[in-house]
Amino acid sequence: MMRNLNNNLFDNLPSLVHGEVFDILLQHQQVKIERIVSKGHADAADTWYDQAQAEWVILLAGNARLQFAKDKAIISLTAGDYIFIPAHEKHRVDWTDPAIESVWLAIHLL
Amino acid sequence: MMRNLNNNLFDNLPSLVHGEVFDILLQHQQVKIERIVSKGHADAADTWYDQAQAEWVILLAGNARLQFAKDKAIISLTAGDYIFIPAHEKHRVDWTDPAIESVWLAIHLL
Numbered sequence: 001m002m003r004n005l006n007n008n009l010f011d012n013l014p015s016l017v018h019g020e021v022f023d024i025l026l027q028h029q030q031v032k033i034e035r036i037v038s039k040g041h042a043d044a045a046d047t048w049y050d051q052a053q054a055e056w057v058i059l060l061a062g063n064a065r066l067q068f069a070k071d072k073a074i075i076s077l078t079a080g081d082y083i084f085i086p087a088h089e090k091h092r093v094d095w096t097d098p099a100i101e102s103v104w105l106a107i108h109l110l
Numbered sequence: 111m112m113r114n115l116n117n118n119l120f121d122n123l124p125s126l127v128h129g130e131v132f133d134i135l136l137q138h139q140q141v142k143i144e145r146i147v148s149k150g151h152a153d154a155a156d157t158w159y160d161q162a163q164a165e166w167v168i169l170l171a172g173n174a175r176l177q178f179a180k181d182k183a184i185i186s187l188t189a190g191d192y193i194f195i196p197a198h199e200k201h202r203v204d205w206t207d208p209a210i211e212s213v214w215l216a217i218h219l220l
Contacts, residue, residue: 002175003183008190009168026166026194030140031219033166056136056143058119058215060170065112073113080118084136105168107217109141 009060013037013101020096025105032108038064040098048090054109058082062102065094119170123147123211130206135215142218148174150208158200164219168192172212175204 007025014021016039026033039062043049048069059077066075066083069090075083085091096102117135124131126149136143149172153159158179169187176185176193179200185193195201206212 003185005185005187005191005193007192008188009192010190025192028164028219031166031217033217054138056141075113075115077115078118080120081115082117082119082135083115105215107141107143109138 030110034106036104038096038102041096043092048092050090054087055085056107058105060103060105062100063097064102067092067094140220144216146214148206148212151206153202158202160198160200164197165195166217168215170213170215172210173207174212177202177204
């Protein structure tokens with residue numbers, strides 16, 4: 001018996017003109033796995049996420065930039081790039097490509 | 111200040127003729143994130159992984175098939191397909207594409 005999977009990260013992308021959409025792929029005791037689709041979204045300047053939990057995130061389509069509060073460094077990401085963000089490491093989305101969907105996979109450590 | 115990331119899932123792929131190679135991308139208290147690169151690898155027939163921990167896995171390049179012991183179902187995966195494998199859900203790799211590298215991202219819940 002051969003079956004296809006019905007779960008594909010790149011299926012059913014929201015038809016975004018602008019913004020970001022979150023989908024929970026797995027909610028477990030110690031981990032939440034989330035798909036984030038962004039298009040042209042950026043967080044306001046000097047507005048930081050300060051998360052109580054660590055996060056490991058990989059960009060799997062598109063192009064994006066993240067900024068970190070501690071040194072204001074801007075990190076440029078392309079498909080396949082991943083980064084670990086420790087708890088309370090303040091960061092923001094500086095830019096996502098306005099021309100195509102950026103697809104992130106975020107692993108939140110609860 | 112603009113920086114590029116030096117961590118990309120598709121960089122430094124092992125030059126596999128046949129087999130599989132594991133790299134740990136994150137080892138944390140409750141989660142281990144691993145890259146698995148396979149080429150032409152399959153587990154022997156009727157040989158099952160019986161893992162004490164649950165695993166969420168996504169195939170991000172290549173083509174593969176997984177088989178599950180409970181109903182012998184074979185699941186065909188292509189890039190972007192993901193699946194949650196509960197603890198003690200016996201499974202095996204039935205096939206991976208011998209022509210190209212298959213790249214998996216596995217999230218082990220510890």
